[in-house]
Amino acid sequence: MAEIRFDPIDRQTVVIAPERSKRPKDDFDSSKQNSKKCPFCPGNEDQTPPENFNNGDNIKNWTIRSFPNKYPAFTQLENGNNSGIQDVIVESDKHDINMGDFSQKHLRELLTVYKKRFESIKAKKSIKYILLFKNHGLMAGATLEHPHSQMVGLSFIPRNVEKRIAELRKYYNQNKQCYYCRLVDKTEKIFENKYFALIAPPVARFSYETWILPKNHQQHFELSGDEQLSDLAEILLKQIKALNMAQDKPAFNILLNNGLYDSNHDDVFHWNIQIIPRVSFQAGFEYATGMYINQVEPDRAVQELKRNTLLV
Ligand SMILES: [Zn+2]
Numbered sequence: 355m356a357e358i359r360f361d362p363i364d365r366q367t368v369v370i371a372p373e374r375s376k377r378p379k380d381d382f383d384s385s386k387q388n389s390k391k392c393p394f395c396p397g398n399e400d401q402t403p404p405e406n407f408n409n410g411d412n413i414k415n416w417t418i419r420s421f422p423n424k425y426p427a428f429t430q431l432e433n434g435n436n437s438g439i440q441d442v443i444v445e446s447d448k449h450d451i452n453m454g455d456f457s458q459k460h461l462r463e464l465l466t467v468y469k470k471r472f473e474s475i476k477a478k479k480s481i482k483y484i485l486l487f488k489n490h491g492l493m494a495g496a497t498l499e500h501p502h503s504q505m506v507g508l509s510f511i512p513r514n515v516e517k518r519i520a521e522l523r524k525y526y527n528q529n530k531q532c533y534y535c536r537l538v539d540k541t542e543k544i545f546e547n548k549y550f551a552l553i554a555p556p557v558a559r560f561s562y563e564t565w566i567l568p569k570n571h572q573q574h575f576e577l578s579g580d581e582q583l584s585d586l587a588e589i590l591l592k593q594i595k596a597l598n599m600a601q602d603k604p605a606f607n608i609l610l611n612n613g614l615y616d617s618n619h620d621d622v623f624h625w626n627i628q629i630i631p632r633v634s635f636q637a638g639f640e641y642a643t644g645m646y647i648n649q650v651e652p653d654r655a656v657q658e659l660k661r662n663t664l665l666v
Pocket residue numbers: 389392393394395396448449500
């Protein structure tokens with residue numbers, strides 16, 4: 355059973371989850387031969403926990419499905435301070451497809467599935483925060499190559515999120531404007547459409563790090579309508595293709611940072627997607643100091659990605 359411990363000096367939270375060590379791991383070098391035993395491939399549905407979503411018209415005929423994580427870091431209880439929900443969303447029936455090679459229609463359907471899962475998880479009363487993330491490639495922490503994303507619904511608010519919201523509130527009180535709305539207004543766009551802007555954060559921690567921000571202030575992703583999800587599919591696909599071109603298909607993380615589920619934060623929090631390429635390991639220096647070293651000047655990355663989005 356997972357347990358949560360809190361370090362009183364560094365003020366960090368650690369989840370002790372021995373179950374996680376039993377996860378199967380791909381040998382990434384020979385993963386093409388591994389698709390037969392991949393638990394996320396079509397035909398192997400019986401190797402995953404019972405699904406909570408499948409877009410096919412029968413159990414085998416799917417291109418997107420989701421189910422609870424077999425090796426959760428959180429205990430699936432409805433009470434207690436370490437309870438949570440952990441879902442895996444298999445993004446495609448194809449074992450080794452890169453997200454940059456998804457069709458825009460398929461990516462849009464995936465975003466609709468995310469929206470449905472957010473709605474379903476937030477309906478559980480104990481849930482205070484939901485994170486959606488994708489780890490692509492070994493350097494980004496993926497243990498299985500088959501494209502998948504994960505959702506974690508927590509019965510507590512993680513400390514990083516609490517700290518970020520406190521700073522966003524300070525910013526809002528001083529400037530009478532949401533920090534992310536300000537970024538949308540003042541930052542050079544790599545690409546934009548009616549509803550979204552793609553920018554590089556001014557203080558990018560990682561080379562070619564980018565953020566997708568809704569142009570209109572919105573606290574929760576799942577409030578996005580049909581037109582908005584179509585625009586989001588367009589801009590996300592453009593960015594993954596542009597990044598693949600700039601860095602030769604790097605490992606990356608996608609984080610969808612969503613708002614909290616109480617109305618007190620409506621003005622200060624603005625949902626966003628961070629796309630973080632992982633081309634170098636975070637090592638001793640970063641661990642010891644909490645500082646990051648970015649080897650590519652963010653403005654240079656913006657210009658290169660801007661050129662690439664015109665080509666993809
Ligand atoms: Zn597979």
